[in-house]
Every structure is written in C-alpha cells, then in structure tokens.
Amino acid sequence: MDAIVHEMEPVTLVGGGPCDDRDIRMAVEIAPIVVAADGGAGRALACDLMPKAVIGDLDSIDQGTRRRLGRRVHRIAEQDTTDFDKALRHIIAPLVIGVGFSGGRLDHQLAVLNGLVGNPDKRCVLIGAQDIVFLAPSVLELDLPVGSRISLFPMARMRGTSQGLRWAIDGVDFAPDGRIGTSNEVSGPVRLSFEAATMLVILPVAALAVVVAQLRRPSARWSVHAEPYKDPRPE
Numbered sequence: 001m002d003a004i005v006h007e008m009e010p011v012t013l014v015g016g017g018p019c020d021d022r023d024i025r026m027a028v029e030i031a032p033i034v035v036a037a038d039g040g041a042g043r044a045l046a047c048d049l050m051p052k053a054v055i056g057d058l059d060s061i062d063q064g065t066r067r068r069l070g071r072r073v074h075r076i077a078e079q080d081t082t083d084f085d086k087a088l089r090h091i092i093a094p095l096v097i098g099v100g101f102s103g104g105r106l107d108h109q110l111a112v113l114n115g116l117v118g119n120p121d122k123r124c125v126l127i128g129a130q131d132i133v134f135l136a137p138s139v140l141e142l143d144l145p146v147g148s149r150i151s152l153f154p155m156a157r158m159r160g161t162s163q164g165l166r167w168a169i170d171g172v173d174f175a176p177d178g179r180i181g182t183s184n185e186v187s188g189p190v191r192l193s194f195e196a197a198t199m200l201v202i203l204p205v206a207a208l209a210v211v212v213a214q215l216r217r218p219s220a221r222w223s224v225h226a227e228p229y230k231d232p233r234p235e
Contacts, residue, residue: 002090003090003091003092004053004055004074004090004091005033005035005052005053005055005090005091005092005093006091006092006093007033007091007092007093008093008094009031009032009033009093009094010030010031010033010093010094010095010096010097010212010216011031011033011034011035011091011093011095011096011097012024012027012028012030012031012032012033012034012035012096012097012098012099013035013036013037013040013084013087013088013091013096013097013098013099013101013124014034014035014036014037014040014041014043014044014049014051014099014100015036015037015038015039015040015043015083015084015098015099015100015101015112016037016038016039016040016042016043016060016083016100017100017101017102017103017104017105017108018100018103018104019043019099019100019102019103019127019128019129020129021047023099023127023129024043024044024047024049024099024100025047026127026208027097027098027099027127028049030097030208030212031093031095031096031097033052033093034049034050034051034052035051035052035053035054035055035087035091036051036053036054036055036087037054037055037056037083037084037086037087037100037101038054038055038056038057038058038059038060038061038083038087039056039060039061039083040054040083040100041054041061041065041069041073042061042062042065043100045065045068051069051072052072053072053073053074054069054072054073054074055074055076055083055086055087055090055091056075056076056083056086056087057075057076057077057078057079057083057086058073058075060083061073074090076090081115081118082108082111082112082114082115084098084101084111084112084115085111085114085115085118085119088115088119088122088124089119089122091122094123094216095123095124095125095212095215095216096122096123096124096125097124097125097127097212098112098124098125098126098127099126099127101126102126102127102128102129102131102133103128103129112126113133113155113200114155116133116134116135116200117135117155117156117197117198117200120135120197123215123216125208125211125212125215127205127208128205130204130205131202131203131204131205132202132203132204132205132207132208132211133200133201133202133203134200134201134211134215135197135198135199135200135201136152136192136194136197136199136200136201137197137215138193138194138197139191139192139193139194140190140191140192140193140194140201140214141189141190141191141192141214142189142190142207142210142211142214143189143190143210144186144190144203144207144210145186146186146187146188147185147186148185148186148203148204148207149183149184149185149186149203149204150165150184150185150186150190150201150202150203151181151182151183151184151201151202151203152169152174152180152181152182152184152192152199152200152201152202153176153180153181153182153199153200153202154174154175154176154180154181154198154199154200155176155198155199155200156175156176156196156198157173157174157175157178158174158175158194158195158196158198158199159171159172159173159174159194159195160172160174160192160193160194160195160199161192161193162190162191162192162193163188163189163190163191163192164186164187164188164189164190164191165184165185165186165187165190165192166184166185166186166187167181167184167185169181169192174199182202
C-alpha cells in the first residue's frame with residue numbers, strides 16, 4: 001500500500017475523540033510531525049499545529065477546515081475500516097503516538113484497538129487520560145518500578161511467558177472470552193514473550209518514555225532501562 005506520510009522520525013496522529021491538550025503537547029514533544037485522522041484536523045489546528053496530512057473518509061471535517069488544509073487532505077473513501085486504521089496504515093514512520101482515540105464512545109475505542117491488532121507492522125502507542133496502550137512485540141523488555149501496574153489483554157487466543165511479574169503468565173491460555181491478564185504488577189525487570197502479535201499492553205501514562213524508547217529500537221528483541229519514573233505531561 002502506498003504511503004501518504006513517509007517519515008524517518010516519529011509521528012503524532014491526532015484523532016477527533018476526547019483528549020487533553022497537554023496530552024497532544026506531550027505527544028508532539030516526542031513526535032513533532034503531526035498527522036490528523038479526519039476530525040482530528042480541527043483539534044490539531046485548535047492547538048496551533050498544522051498537520052502534514054489529514055487522512056480519513058472526511059465525514060467529520062467541516063468545509064472551512066478542509067479548504068484551509070487544501071492539498072494536505074487525503075480522502076480514503078472505503079467504509080470498512082475506521083479513520084484511525086486508514087491513517088495508521090498510510091503512515092510509514094519508526095513510531096506513531098496516537099492521541100484522541102482512547103476516550104469517548106466505547107465502540108470507537110474497541111474499533112481502534114482492533115486497528116492496532118490489524119496493523120502489527122506498525123509501532124503505535126495510544127495515549128489516554130490515565131493509560132497508554134500498545135500492541136506487544138514478540139519480545140518485550142521493560143525496566144519499571146516494582147509495584148507498577150501492568151495489564152495484558154489478549155485480542156485472540158494465545159500464550160506467552162514472563163519474568164518480572166507478580167503473577168507469571170507462563171502456561172496461561174489467554175483469550176478475549178476467557179483468561180485475561182489485567183491488573184498485574186511489576187516485581188522486577190520485565191521480560192515478556194508472546195507467540196502471536198495479538199496481546200495489548202496497558203500501562204500508566206508515566207511509563208510512556210520507557211515504552212517509546214523500547215519501541216524505537218530496531219531489533220526484534222528490544223530492551224530499555226527506565227529514566228526516573230514520573231508523569232511526562234507538562235504542567
């Protein structure tokens with residue numbers, strides 16, 4: 001599939017769902033190239049950010065905004081996928097930070113998570129009011145403070161192994177309609193491995209810097225050590 005946006009640096013993808021302006025500023029500090037998914041264009045402009053491209057079916061963008069953006073607007077006419085999915089699959093970048101996708105209607109949030117799993121070749125972290133969520137690579141290593149909350153949610157039947165979790169996942173048959181792994185805790189350096197690209201990892205927003213460093217590493221077996229653990233959002 002032809003890319004609309006092809007960058008060597010991380011990209012912030014802005015959606016039209018509820019989000020705090022400070023979350024957008026936090027994302028742009030990490031990923032200064034801005035792309036909007038349909039109605040996210042208005043939110044980006046309201047934050048004085050000019051998106052490099054606007055991607056979607058354009059049913060949520062007003063005509064004034066569309067005229068202002070001109071040739072930056074790219075219409076994807078099909079209705080089988082969400083605007084998040086349309087945008088994500090047309091971006092080539094080492095990492096995408098998504099804001100404006102994790103609040104509001106529950107059906108929209110579930111559709112976005114489906115889009116994460118449907119694009120396993122894309123490294124994407126979604127920022128919400130309290131949490132971040134991303135699709136786990138085959139091997140994930142994180143250095144997080146002992147006692148930190150870490151949740152695992154399977155989007156299909158699968159198995160994995162773990163080190164550094166209070167409740168180990170070895171031998172567990174995960175399934176969205178069966179055993180899940182929410183509300184686990186970090187007990188030491190975390191190493192997780194999964195047999196399929198269908199496990200979502202949910203962490204507090206304060207873990208964003210650690211996760212970003214992890215997902216930006218080019219190797220399949222990524223590893224990173226944490227900086228001081230604090231909420232990275234500006235006051």
